[in-house]
Amino acid sequence: MSEQSEVKTSSKRGFASMDPQRQREIASLGGKAAHASGRAHEFNSAEAREAGRKGGRAGRRKAAEAAEAAARS
Numbered sequence: 001m002s003e004q005s006e007v008k009t010s011s012k013r014g015f016a017s018m019d020p021q022r023q024r025e026i027a028s029l030g031g032k033a034a035h036a037s038g039r040a041h042e043f044n045s046a047e048a049r050e051a052g053r054k055g056g057r058a059g060r061r062k063a064a065e066a067a068e069a070a071a072r073s
Helices: 020-037 045-072
Strands: none
Touching: none
């Protein structure tokens, strides 16, 4: 394998390699900036309820599909 095609397993770069506390700080700044500029979406209770309903339906559908697949095998 050549040097260029080797895969590095760890890196000191990128958001994911940062300390979790530092990630939270950066994310918090982004959220505050979005709200300050008026670009952030704030769910009202009706929107939150509908989002929860959609998530529940998707979860039940996946569980049913998995059960069907298990029954076939």
